[in-house]
Amino acid sequence: MAGVATSNRQRSRIAPYLMILPALAYLAVFYAVPFVSLFRTSLSTMGGSIYLPTLTFAWDFGNYGQALSEYRDQILRSFGYAFAATVLCLLLAFPLAYVIAFKAGRYKNLLLGLVILPFFVTFLIRTIAWKTILADNGWVVSVLDTLHLLPPEGRLLSTSWAVIGGLTYNWIIFMILPLYVSLEKIDARLLEASKDLYATNRRMFGKVILPLAVPGVLAGSLLVFIPSVGDFINADYLGSTKTTMIGNVIQKQFLVIKDYPVAAALSFVLMALILAGVLLYTKALGTEDLV
Amino acid sequence: MASGLDPRDPRFRAQLASRRRFIGGGAAAAAAMILGPSFLAACSSGEKSSSGTSAAPSAPEDDGSPASGKLRVSNWPLYMADGFVAAFQTATGLTVDYKEDFNDNEEWFAKNKEPLSRKQDIGADLVVPSEFMASRLISLGWLNPISEARWTNKKNLRSDLADAKADPSRKFTAPYMSGMVGIAYNRAVVGRDLTKIDDMWDPAFKGKVSLLSDMRDGLGMFLMSQGQSPEDPSTEGVQKAVDVIREQKDKGQIRRFTGNDYADDLAAGNIVVAQAYSGDVVQLQKDNPDLMFVIPESGSSTFVDTMVIPYTTQNQKAAEEWINYIYDRANYAKLVDATRFVPVLTDMTDELTKISPELASNPLINPSTETLAKLKSWAPLSDEQAQEFSKIYADVTGG
Numbered sequence: 224m225a226g227v228a229t230s231n232r233q234r235s236r237i238a239p240y241l242m243i244l245p246a247l248a249y250l251a252v253f254y255a256v257p258f259v260s261l262f263r264t265s266l267s268t269m270g271g272s273i274y275l276p277t278l279t280f281a282w283d284f285g286n287y288g289q290a291l292s293e294y295r296d297q298i299l300r301s302f303g304y305a306f307a308a309t310v311l312c313l314l315l316a317f318p319l320a321y322v323i324a325f326k327a328g329r330y331k332n333l334l335l336g337l338v339i340l341p342f343f344v345t346f347l348i349r350t351i352a353w354k355t356i357l358a359d360n361g362w363v364v365s366v367l368d369t370l371h372l373l374p375p376e377g378r379l380l381s382t383s384w385a386v387i388g389g390l391t392y393n394w395i396i397f398m399i400l401p402l403y404v405s406l407e408k409i410d411a412r413l414l415e416a417s418k419d420l421y422a423t424n425r426r427m428f429g430k431v432i433l434p435l436a437v438p439g440v441l442a443g444s445l446l447v448f449i450p451s452v453g454d455f456i457n458a459d460y461l462g463s464t465k466t467t468m469i470g471n472v473i474q475k476q477f478l479v480i481k482d483y484p485v486a487a488a489l490s491f492v493l494m495a496l497i498l499a500g501v502l503l504y505t506k507a508l509g510t511e512d513l514v
Numbered sequence: 515m516a517s518g519l520d521p522r523d524p525r526f527r528a529q530l531a532s533r534r535r536f537i538g539g540g541a542a543a544a545a546a547m548i549l550g551p552s553f554l555a556a557c558s559s560g561e562k563s564s565s566g567t568s569a570a571p572s573a574p575e576d577d578g579s580p581a582s583g584k585l586r587v588s589n590w591p592l593y594m595a596d597g598f599v600a601a602f603q604t605a606t607g608l609t610v611d612y613k614e615d616f617n618d619n620e621e622w623f624a625k626n627k628e629p630l631s632r633k634q635d636i637g638a639d640l641v642v643p644s645e646f647m648a649s650r651l652i653s654l655g656w657l658n659p660i661s662e663a664r665w666t667n668k669k670n671l672r673s674d675l676a677d678a679k680a681d682p683s684r685k686f687t688a689p690y691m692s693g694m695v696g697i698a699y700n701r702a703v704v705g706r707d708l709t710k711i712d713d714m715w716d717p718a719f720k721g722k723v724s725l726l727s728d729m730r731d732g733l734g735m736f737l738m739s740q741g742q743s744p745e746d747p748s749t750e751g752v753q754k755a756v757d758v759i760r761e762q763k764d765k766g767q768i769r770r771f772t773g774n775d776y777a778d779d780l781a782a783g784n785i786v787v788a789q790a791y792s793g794d795v796v797q798l799q800k801d802n803p804d805l806m807f808v809i810p811e812s813g814s815s816t817f818v819d820t821m822v823i824p825y826t827t828q829n830q831k832a833a834e835e836w837i838n839y840i841y842d843r844a845n846y847a848k849l850v851d852a853t854r855f856v857p858v859l860t861d862m863t864d865e866l867t868k869i870s871p872e873l874a875s876n877p878l879i880n881p882s883t884e885t886l887a888k889l890k891s892w893a894p895l896s897d898e899q900a901q902e903f904s905k906i907y908a909d910v911t912g913g
Contacts, residue, residue: 224897275627275631316732352776353781354779354784355782358577358783358784359722359782359784360782360783360784376721377721377785378721380784381721381770382785435896462770463721463769463770464763464768464770464771464911465763465766467912471912472912474909475912478620479729479900479904479908480901480904480905480908482901482905487905492531497906
């Protein structure tokens with residue numbers, strides 16, 4: 224029966240590969256292929272009729288130069304908005320996640336449910352709902368107006384504030400959940416120990432809770448920042464002619480102007496910038512754990 | 515153990531790949547998957563370019579017998595009257611498969627260019643693209659001419675539409691509906707009548723003005739205010755028109771560049787003055803009678819959607835029958851009543867009055883000849899022009 228035993232061992236060695244095969248195939252078809260194809264497009268020159276364009280691969284790095292020089296403002300603006308939205312999300316989500324993790328007691332699940340509830344409504348509808356809330360003739364604007372708190376444009380809708388607010392609102396759940404998970408994981412005995420050592424609440428927060436929450440902060444920031452940079456729905460519905468983000472430009476390049484190489488180059492520039500930012504940020508926070 | 519799956523069988527053992535071979539095989543498969551589509555794409559795009567400009571086709575032989583069988587129509591959503599298809603079926607004995615799956619000119623083109631370039635059926639015998647798209651299809655040789663022997667009501671077509679640059683003497687295209695681009699405003703908020711482009715730039719409307727993001731519909735009236743015409747557009751003219759818009763955008767006068775969604779903002783009061791489509795404003799007026807629509811003094815652009823028969827049609831005669839039926843004034847009045855667009859047929863007043871006197875007297879549906887004279891439609895643009903103008907306009911709408 225020795226032969227059977229050997230083949231069983233062989234089979235178990237293959238098994239893990241067979242198990243990841245579907246995922247690998249999925250990645251290859253839906254990630255690697257489009258990625259390579261997009262990369263080739265970004266280095267191609269367009270020929271033929273614009274209605275039936277032919278793309279010729281030509282190592283044309285000029286597309287990148289054009290993308291960077293023509294749309295520098297929109298790229299910078301997108302990173303600015305995404306950064307602001309990430310910081311706002313962090314400031315808003317931390318206290319909430321803290322309360323849910325440490326103070327909510329038996330209401331924990333209810334509160335988490337409430338956090339998730341709005342996300343049963345589609346992204347688009349939630350964004351358009353803000354148009355009604357922030358409308359020029361709406362109560363929010365009139366209240367802010369009487370308090371003299373309106374931005375210089377004299378309105379809320381179609382301003383940078385509305386776009387950043389929309390980004391914050393739409394992505395905040397991806398900050399709350401990882402923060403909650405990393406705070407929830409903190410061993411209560413560590414907090415007791417810090418109390419035993421006469422730490423004030425403030426010191427306990429700074430020396431124990433915050434360092435242990437870093438993986439959550441990191442994961443949350445990435446999950447908010449990355450989709451925010453490429454978002455175009457918020458700028459489209461809540462923004463004005465002066466809040467165009469890079470996502471809007473890429474969408475327009477692909478669907479309206481149909482300059483596929485420049486659109487592809489812009490996508491790669493965006494990807495590279497995000498990747499560089501993420502690496503620096505991960506390094507600065509000095510953690511390899513995500514939650 | 516008579517089955518072929520005995521693990522001791524050497525043939526079976528040989529098939530159990532080692533780890534190294536498994537990974538190597540996987541990589542090769544992945545490489546094939548990565549390279550495959552680009553090879554395919556390269557081949558198919560080569561084919562496309564060679565078939566791109568074939569000679570104009572001629573319609574299939576017409577033996578003069580009555581149309582029969584099934585007609586597949588692909589039209590825009592909400593572009594049909596209730597009971598119209600059923601009435602057509604009763605009148606002609608044809609069966610109609612009516613689909614509202616034409617949503618966007620470019621989207622439709624992107625979806626159907628592959629089969630059309632290979633002359634494969636696209637599942638429709640008659641489609642309703644806008645005129646610029648129809649002109650593109652003509653230049654690609656993808657449309658059949660419409661036989662005048664069957665389109666006897668062609669004489670009812672408005673004379674200003676009978677001879678378009680896009681399709682001289684309407685050989686391939688039958689206009690379906692036309693619409694006007696103009697300025698819509700809320701009279702109650704504005705407090706006066708607006709008549710010209712400069713009225714949009716009143717500082718009182720700062721941040722409350724919207725323009726259309728579509729290049730043709732957006733630029734038309736600004737070309738005309740600059741002494742240019744969409745009938746004969748030039749790069750310099752387009753640049754001048756865009757400069758006017760850019761100046762106002764930089765001042766903060768223009769709030770947004772929109773598609774049809776300006777309607778919500780106009781209704782909510784976020785926008786007070788909007789570049790708008792006549793058909794939309796007729797709909798909005800039902801809820802808000804204060805809404806006005808004006809063609810600026812310097813003129814504006816009009817758009818026409820046209821019925822065309824792709825050269826892949828399965829039932830040419832039935833498609834021609836459909837066009838002719840629609841070109842009957844009494845039938846057509848029902849469509850105008852339902853869609854609220856501007857008729858493409860002449861002398862519609864009588865038939866519209868029969869349905870509702872208000873319909874006939876609404877200047878947005880039944881515009882006067884003076885208004886019609888102020889409207890110009892876009893000339894068919896060459897590939898290079900279309901891309902260049904789109905780019906120039908996108909630079910101001912998307913910056």
